[in-house]
Amino acid sequence: MPAITFIHPDGKSDRVETGDGESAMQAATRHGLDGILAECGGNAMCATCHVYVDDGSLALLPAMADDEDALLDGTASERRPNSRLSCQIKITPALDGLVLRLPERQV
Numbered sequence: 001m002p003a004i005t006f007i008h009p010d011g012k013s014d015r016v017e018t019g020d021g022e023s024a025m026q027a028a029t030r031h032g033l034d035g036i037l038a039e040c041g042g043n044a045m046c047a048t049c050h051v052y053v054d055d056g057s058l059a060l061l062p063a064m065a066d067d068e069d070a071l072l073d074g075t076a077s078e079r080r081p082n083s084r085l086s087c088q089i090k091i092t093p094a095l096d097g098l099v100l101r102l103p104e105r106q107v
């Protein structure tokens, strides 16, 4: 199974194994990771699963949908060009090794 790494604002990192068909958010919450709240359960309605995608991985992700784009305008931490909602990142074998940085806060 692909593994992805979350880097916390303090520099610590957590590498998590993803399950079949999981989103990055689902993998994070299944492992009890601090920093991903996912209040809406992955329905692209809350923006509390905000992450910054490592620059080297950005091109591997599918383009974002309009609802994700709109929600990212309301994140608690600043939106950056590499901001994404982790619930909308479905992990595929091609994303093995993906690095996602967590923002300072989600609410």
Ligand code: FES
Binding pocket: 025, 037, 038, 039, 040, 041, 042, 043, 044, 045, 046, 047, 048, 049, 071, 085, 086, 087, 088
């Ligand atoms: S979990 Fe709510 S938008 Fe991602």
